Amino acid sequence: MTRKLLSWEALLLFILIVVVLINVSLSPFYLGLNNQINLFQLSIEKIIVALAMTLIIINAEIDLSVASVMGLSACLLAYLHDQGQPFWLALVASLLVGAVAGAFNGFWIAYVGLPSLVVTLAGLIGYRGVASILLEDESIGNFPDWFEALGQRGLVGPVPFGLLLFFVGVVIVWVVLQRSAYGRTLYVIGNSANVARYSGVNVRRVKMSLFIISGVVSALAGILIAARLGAVRGSTAVGFELDIITMVLLGGVSIFGGSGTLTGVVLSTLIILNIRNGLSLVNISGNTQTGVIGLLLILSVLIPNWLQSVQTRWSRDHQAQAQAQAKGG
């Protein structure tokens, strides 16, 4: 029981309660359904992608291009719609472009063996570039009413489509991570790709599938943001990867791979959403909020590091003490 209490997830829960309490003191309407739904809606696309990013970081990889794929799929959707193509075709194409982008990333990472940092950094630049080739400087929107309603209004009661997708996503990712063989292989590869390879895991195929999943999920998020905002620019979703990566790392998933739980990621997601909402309540601009998120990102690795070194020192002293006692006694 004490183990559970001292875990990272418990710390996150504590922080979440503190943040919510602070926010409630700032605004009496904070816990109202409207505000809570709004709180999610503003970042719904990010938290969906964070679910996919969790899988990738557990696998000891990283995908910096997610925001650019979001932008690319949103831009492609707007472009095709603007060109007069049937909307369902545009939707399929947008999802497909995400799969293609993910497969492209996956090819260089899994089969050529390039580091995911550089490949997805190139992707971040490149896919954003393709998106801006499509839309240039314009802002294109004018989507069908049902599409925008899906993104902006509630589907089941007050709960919007995006939020429902998130809940479904949480369940799926939980099942994959905790109850499927695929999830186990993700952890093993994250701990040591070589061990996984020698144990018979097809590491290449797993990594390729992961990046394709990331691409498709990012494309889906791009479609959602197009629906929510009603209009798309070449710069849609720029910089989202910061929030997404912070959500995953703050949730206790190690950047080095091999460990982390979905519970932690969900908690950290809630923390970040509440922090952003709370900062908005006191009129702190989006830019400054980003700075706070950046600080959280660094702290999310700095503090566990520090705690670990304190713990090793404590246990070393403890061991030394015990040894001294044993000798003296």
Place this chain on the structure above:
Amino acid sequence: MNTVRRAIRPEQIRELILVLIIFGAILFFGSQIENYYQPRTFTRIASSLAILAVVAVGQTMVVLMRNIDLSVGSIVGFTAYFVGRAVVANNEMSPAVVVLLAIVMGAGLGLVNGLVIAYGRVPAIITTLGTLAIYRSILVQFSDAQTIITSALPEWLVNLPQVDAFVVGEVEVKLIVLVAIVIVLIFQLVVAYLPWGRRLYAIGSNPDAAAMTGLPVRRMTISAYTLCGALSGLAGFLFLARFGTITVVAAQGLELQVVAAVVVGGVNTFGGSGTMLGALLGAVLIATLEQSLLRWRVVSEFWRDALLGLLILLAVATDSVVLARLRLLWARGEIEQL
């Protein structure tokens, strides 16, 4: 064949190919764009090259150690803006003080990066992703969204990009370009001949072994990042001089171009190999592409980023596949000799 093998290393072949690619690009654009071969074109390329090259030198030092610095764009914007504000408030500041202010400011920001990475043991990608956001938001917060306008700046600063170092026939070599090239040369010598520079390569090629042999890895990380920050600060000063009007989004995205220049220039992201000259060549190619695309009617300027991403990929893939094979060939040659 053996004398060739002994005289040239595979990395130098790569740099040679890069030079050929640059010439190829210039020839290509020259055939597509009218009036391309004017001194004006090269002056334009050189101006954006100066800023890119200075930051690339700092980034190279960091990448050689198997790290990365994504916050350079924010540092350049930060220093350009705040130095600009200082100069606007006090037009009488001497140029030396202004430059020094920019460098010290940048060095401070870089020092923070170095401390968090070295002592906090936070991976470089995470730290610099975070400081990218933090520095930019500090800039936005403390600027009150005011822009710096050229007319408020002193004459010498605004005219700096036009100042010629010397003129060779019709080609004017600008002072800022000369400064950038001198910096590249100085740091190339540092990295090739000074012990501090050689240690960068050692730490990058095998950090654990370097630590075990007693190299001061943490101190070197801090000094590399501080230098990178200082050079970014200098680039911020150049940025201020070049553009005059500085908004809060100044130099946003510069880090991507710098990483592209460094990677294309042959500096390996796994650390341990690459040269400043290579980074300079990479910066030349990137600057050439950027300026030429602006003037090429066939294809909009928006193709630049897509091309940049593709270039990085090709460069890293080539390094990983082709260079590895070449090195094997070279190594086999040496073994056969024994």
